[in-house]
Each structure stands twice: as structure tokens, then as C-alpha cells.
Amino acid sequence: MYKVFVGDKPMILTSIVEQETNFKNYLLNTVNLVKVIRKLNSGALQEARLIHKNPDKLLKKFLKKLPNVVAGGGKVYNADGDILFIYRNDKWDLPKGKAERNESIEETAIREVTEETGVAGLKITKPLDTTYHIFKRNGRYKIKITHWFEMKTSFTGNLYAQEEEGITKVSWLNHEEAHKALNNSYANIKLLV
Numbered sequence: 001m002y003k004v005f006v007g008d009k010p011m012i013l014t015s016i017v018e019q020e021t022n023f024k025n026y027l028l029n030t031v032n033l034v035k036v037i038r039k040l041n042s043g044a045l046q047e048a049r050l051i052h053k054n055p056d057k058l059l060k061k062f063l064k065k066l067p068n069v070v071a072g073g074g075k076v077y078n079a080d081g082d083i084l085f086i087y088r089n090d091k092w093d094l095p096k097g098k099a100e101r102n103e104s105i106e107e108t109a110i111r112e113v114t115e116e117t118g119v120a121g122l123k124i125t126k127p128l129d130t131t132y133h134i135f136k137r138n139g140r141y142k143i144k145i146t147h148w149f150e151m152k153t154s155f156t157g158n159l160y161a162q163e164e165e166g167i168t169k170v171s172w173l174n175h176e177e178a179h180k181a182l183n184n185s186y187a188n189i190k191l192l193v
Contacts, residue, residue: 004132005141008121008187011048013062015055023047028058034067037134041138045060048080063144066134069144070099072109074151075128075192083178083193085125086116086161087169092181094189095163096146099114105147113151117170118160124149131188 001015017025019180026036028050037075039045073096076084085092097112099105110122128148134141173181182190 001055002062002179003187003191004062004134005187006037009046009048010187011036011040011050013050013052013058014055016051022119023049025049025051026050028061040146044175049071052075060175063145065104065124067140067141067142069142070097070105070108071096071144071146072105072107072112073146073148074109074113074122075148076117076122076151076153078152078156078161078172079154080172080174081113082159082172082174084113085130085171085173085178085181086167087171088165088167090184092185092189093109093137094148094192096148106149109147109149116162116167117163118149118158119153119155120157121153121155122151123153124151125151128192133188146188 004011004013022046026048029052031050040048041187050062052061073094075094084095086095095113095116095117097108099108104125113122114120129152131146131148133144135144161167161170178193182193
């Protein structure tokens with residue numbers, strides 16, 4: 001099973017057909033994905049389940065339905081155990097960005113965290129879950145596939161918000177502050193933190 005978010009509403013990719021309650025089932029092979037996305041965005045639908053009989057082919061078949069954007073990002077801890085957050089589009093988020101040519105996804109994640117926050121000396125400690133969400137750019141829907149990594153740093157310098165990327169604030173948040181920030185964050189980020 002996979003969760004793909006349209007805003008904060010999930011599309012569940014699954015091989016299990018369940019009785020519809022607060023969701024609607026669609027066959028992955030024949031679904032009009034744009035119609036489902038519009039229903040989720042409009043509030044006409046709270047959740048969609050995309051069904052395919054072979055669980056091993058669910059994600060691969062789904063990703064062929066729309067253009068993909070591959071990104072890398074980090075859940076970064078400092079020496080005090082605080083987590084690095086960015087504030088963009090009036091929501092708290094974790095730093096991430098699009099992969100460039102000839103760059104490993106780990107290199108992407110480290111580069112993007114540094115570019116968006118000014119934090120240096122990043123070390124990847126382990127991979128985290130990959131998240132999926134649908135967004136619209138230039139009138140077309142796309143699937144963003146973000147590979148996340150837990151990172152640590154001993155960096156104590158100034159934080160710099162990459163304003164040209166729409167970031168207005170960068171902060172180290174302790175456990176309590178991070179928990180509060182998640183009230184104004186994205187569903188994918190809530191899963192990671």
C-alpha cells in the first residue's frame with residue numbers, strides 16, 4: 001500500500017478492495033486521475049483508493065499516469081536534537097528540492113538542505129520513507145517523489161532562508177515546537193516527523 005497526497009487528502013494505492021464508506025474505489029488501469037484529483041481538491045471526495053490486483057505493480061503503474069519530479073530532502077537534527085524546519089507558503093515544511101542531472105539522490109538531499117537553509121556539515125545517518133504528492137505546475141498535474149534522509153550536523157552558524165524559493169523563515173525546533181508546527185504543515189511531513 002502507498003499513500004499519495006493531493007493537498008492533505010490521500011489517494012491510497014492498494015490491491016485490497018474494501019466496502020466504500022468515506023472513500024471511493026477506482027481501478028488503477030482505467031481511472032481518470034485528473035477527475036479524481038479535482039474531486040479531492042474540491043472537497044467532493046475525502047479519500048480515493050486506486051486498486052490493482054498485483055501489489056508489486058501498484059506504484060510503477062501509478063507513476064506512469066503523470067509526469068514525475070524526483071526530489072531529495074532532509075529531516076536534520078542538530079547537536080541538541082532539534083529538527084530543522086523551513087516556513088514556505090504559510091506552512092512549516094522540511095527542506096527538499098528537485099534532483100539535478102548526474103547527481104545521486106543523497107547529493108540532492110544534502111545540496112537542497114544547504115541551499116534552502118544555510119546549514120553546512122550535513123551527514124546522512126539513514127534513509128527515511130519516500131513520500132508522494134501531486135501538485136500542479138503550469139496547468140499540468142505532476143507527481144513529486146521525495147526521497148527523505150535523516151541527517152545530523154554540528155552546525156551552529158546563522159540560518160539563511162532561500163527567499164527566491166519562497167522560504168521566509170528557517171528554524172531549529174525542539175520536540176514541543178516541532179509538534180506544534182505540524183498543526184500547520186503537510187500530511188507527508190506529519191508522516192516523517
